[in-house]
Amino acid sequence: MLNLRFALRQLLRSPGFTLVTVVSLALGIGANTAIFSLVNGMLLKKLPVPEPEQLVLFNWAASEGVGPRSHSGYSEPIPATGERTSTSFSLATFEHFRAPSESLRDVFAFAPLWQLNASWQGQAENLRSAVTVSGNYHQALGVRIPLGRGLRPSDDTADAPLVAVISHRYWQKRFGGSPQVLNEILTLNGVPFSIVGVTAPGFNGTGQVGEVNDVYVPFSAYRLIEPGNTEATEPWAWSIRIMGRMADGVTREQVNAEMAGRFAASYDGHLNLEEGEHIRLRTASGNTGLNEDRRRYSSSLRILAAIVGLVLLVACANVANLLLARGAARERELAVRIALGASRARLLAQLLTESLLLSVCGAALGLLISLWARDAFLALQPFGGSDFTLNLALDWRVLGFTAGIAVLTGVLFGTLPALRATRRDVVQGFQGGHKTLGAPRSRLAQTLMVLQIALSLVLLVGAGLFSRTLANLARSDLAFERDHLLLFALDAMPAGYERNELDAAYGRVRDRLTSLPGVESVAFSSVPLLSGRRWTSSRAIEGHADLPEDERTIVMNGVSPEFLDTVQWPLLLGRNFTVADSTDAPRVIIVNQAFADRYFPGESVIGRRLGTSDDNLDTEIVGVVTDGKTTNLREIRRPAAFVPHAQLPNARAGHFVLRYQGALAPLQRALTAAVQEIEPTLPIIALRTQNEQINRLLREERIFALLTSSFGLLALLLAAVGLYGLLAYSVVRRTGEIGLRMALGALPSGVRWLILRDCLRLAVLGVLVGAGAAAMLTRLVTSQLYGLSPLDPAVYVSSSLVLLAVALAAALIPVRRATRVDPMVALRAE
Structure with missing residues (x-):
């Protein structure tokens, strides 16, 4: 507690240093927290149901060219095996799976209804968020139904009354949250359904990430909603997804072993396999529902996480340099404390406490920045457009990540400066530290500066590659004339x-x-x-x-x-x-x-x-x-x-x-x-121009270009501030040397070159290191690029020139200060 109070007093005595440090850390931590919130919401959050870890999702893998006669849903390659996989099954497979089982307590199924004409009180709309489910869907999942009831197995019979359950979102949006919604008639494709329940807020169904199932109807109603689609119930038509809840103590391997035979029996006679061909059942965790989109988005999220990680490293290197300069300025204070009996461990603890306090303040401000950045990011609709719904509320994972990154950054940028500061010579410290005449240069500070410049170049190259990819895609030759075209759909x-x-x-x-x-x-x-x-x-x-x-x-x-x-x-x-x-x-x-x-x-x-x-x-x-x-x-x-x-x-x-x-x-x-x-x-669907449609295709590329450019500019700003601080501190430390040179007849141009030479040396070395690092790292994003190589020379040259120009601009004030040194004043100080 004593260390904390003293650290707080020390930081308040240097408000400029404290402000720059906290803001630098807040930008880095805030960006990382915002991206982690996205990773958490899209990849880590589980279904809000009891014991989601007991859920299994069935899928199959088959040799290339093997599959059902009719298939609806995702189908993806498995590069490691050369197979294709899908989560779509036939209704016949579900009937085989739902028979009594030793490994599963419940088996349930669902299938999306791609679009319906929904009408309530004469108001029609196109509904693209409905799903047809087995009668035990809500019961097997354990979905909480605060108003009314969920679907029951008895609802999923041919002669049962037609009923539907709606989501909390749809209840609020279409029915104004009225408690009298129960027994209201919702007409779907001309078929009346009585609403019997509303799901709890937060439950969006078991579909892809970002999807919301607004209306649930039983499988038995499908024949009425889609009377013209007679293929869906055929054994050779695979369009439904099957999940199960495991019995206690059962593993997914045991479930797979029991169900593999049932799967083979379900397609027997409808899927003819030639010699060398195969199809096999697989089980995956069902704790997040369908996961094809999660896998597809995961590579983009990993790239974004790496980008903001580099920004945080730039911020940490910048703060470490500031702490090195501050430690040098506190030589006399530290010398006095050592002379009074303070141990090196005691001083290290005090300096690390100051670093951690800075990082905690930066994390607190960064958390506020992340809330704004998260909302701004979602407003850009980077993945699924206006239909994409994602809950990015703060939870224990996000708060834990922010706390962990605050401690990590505090240790990361605080340890080396603290070790350096406590290694001072006591006698020299009492004399005021190193004399400016012939003062040694800090290799650690220069190394950190080179690291900042190198990381900034990596981010600038990434921004250039993604920006050129966006431009190349936007200029693609389509063969047809895209302007003055208006699109819409009718069903x-x-x-x-x-x-x-x-x-x-x-x-x-x-x-x-x-x-x-x-x-x-x-x-x-x-x-x-x-x-x-x-x-x-x-x-x-x-x-x-x-x-x-x-x-x-x-x-x-x-x-x-x-x-x-x-x-x-x-x-x-x-x-x-x-x-x-x-x-x-x-x-x-x-x-x-x-x-x-x-x-x-x-x-x-x-x-x-x-x-x-x-x-x-x-x-x-x-x-x-x-x-x-x-x-x-x-x-x-x-x-x-x-x-x-x-x-x-x-x-x-x-x-x-x-x-x-x-x-x-x-x-x-x-x-x-x-x-x-x-x-x-007949509602009009997706009324937009062809150019608007093309822009929807470019969402992900646009967000990459925007974020990498923003983070690249942020890293460039931090590097410029760091380089300015290092050169300004160098001028102060070398005041005596500069005064002596000018007293011996050095011209101002020579003094300017003295400082610019140091700036260019650091900048060129940082550019060379950064170019090598970028050449290695950008190969990892080759699949995200279009129309250019990850080693595109135009991007590397332009990014390097921008960085060198900013470095020279950062040196202007220190250079001017150096040429205004009075030789007599400088030598008298020595």
Whole structure:
């Protein structure tokens, strides 16, 4: 306590030093705490249910090319084994798993309902956060239901009343938190459901990180909500996720061993494995729910954590230099304390107490900065956009991390300066310390300065690489004209349309919108352009019967006849689609240049045929378009094709694209009114321009460019402050030397060069060390870059020049102070 009181008095006596030190640490600690809050919320937080560690999530791994006939959900490669994995299973598998088990107390399942037309009291909306679940879902998880009740197994039967449970978020947003919500009728795709419960706040379901399941309905209701989708219940259609709760004392390996046989029995007869092919059941921890997005985001979060870690190291090096200078200024004080009997250990304890007090104050301020930075970060919608919901409230992990990093930084930046300060010569200390004439230079301070400059260059290079990646992606050649395109989607099936009526319904909407002022042309497709969504299909290709299935996979899209003209996608050969390419007409297809080059190099592709099998080549190639990007901006050149929307047997949503001129806002209002005239219960989905859609694809790249640039500038500022402080202290220490030089006839230019030489020596050495470190570290982010190498010379040269310029700017004031030294005053002081 005595050390703490004395440390506080010492710091208050030097408010300038204390302020600079605390702010430097606060920026570094605040940035690290904000990123850790994100890591905690996205990767570490468990489901808010009892004993989440007992939950298991089933998935399967199969050799390449092995899988169900129909698959909905994530499918990822396993690089280590060459397999693919997925968490999607068939309803038949769930029925096998839910039979009595020795290793599992409960087995439950769920599947997302991608979008519904939801209506309450005549107000319709597009709902993309509903989920269909087994009747024991809430019971098996142990979900708290503060209002009403959860779903029960008895609700999941064909003749049970139709009921739904809603989330706390949806209750507040749609029903205003009214306690009379129970028994209210919520209509989903025209089917009425009675609301029987509201989940507790904080429970968002078992979906991907950032998703919220707002409405839960039992599996038995799916046939009513999606009457046209008869495939979902077929044994060969895998679309549901299965989880279980383990019995006490059981391991995941035991669960896997018991369920593997049931899994094999569930697909027997529906999945034919050739020799050398396999599919195997796996179990993973289910304590966070589905985890595909967590794995996908984890690499980005690790990079961000490394970046803010470098910022903290720069801040610590800066503070350590400040403490070295302060320790030198306290030589006489320390000498007096040693002469009065204070031991070196006692002085070390006192100096480390001061360092820890600084770090605690920095952590407290950093915690406030992290709260602002966290909210600002989420406002940028870096991962999932406006639908992405993440609770980043402070919890014991975040507070523990901040406390731990405060202690670590206090020890990190305080130990070496404290050891240095307590190693002073007592006699020399009583004489006022080292004389400025011929004063030795601090190698430790210079080493720390080189480290600061090197780390700053690493951050500047990272900022340059990510900024150029963003620019390269934004300038990508798309093949079509992105400006003046307006996008939106309609899903007419929930409004009561049959599949064979969809093309005509979307045609009526297209015709109505074409008459709006400012609209030049209107088209629609089955897959929206540059939405991240992809439809691939393996097709038999004339003359290539020997190719394996995975080498005949093509990126597909079903489009209306006006599509290519509307988006201005160039047609190289052949003809475009026409209204004559209808359901009953001969099947036709338009391919891209990559398709022609791969399968028919140097030959005419027009008239060639494709089909569902080598014996059924029923589709004729009638045109060739330029290669372009349809799914995302990082898409590589690969075979792709367009087919007439009217000839798609399973078409559903219509993704419209309008080419327009003039003001956008009046057009959006007129468009909404026109659609409502045709079908009042049909909500418009995702109304945005093509450029807005592209910007959504660039969220992650934009946040990386923004954060690395911000952290790079912060590190640059800290380095400039540190270099200024080191040079200013050097000028003070060398006042006698400078005075003697000037008394002997040295010109001011020579004195200036004396100080600038020290500055350039440190800066150049720091740049060389930093360039080597950046060359090694940036290789780790190669997969995040686009259109440039991690060793891009332009980035390294520009970053080095910026750093050298800032270093010279930091030296201007110390240089000016050195040339104004009065030789007589300096020599008299010696």
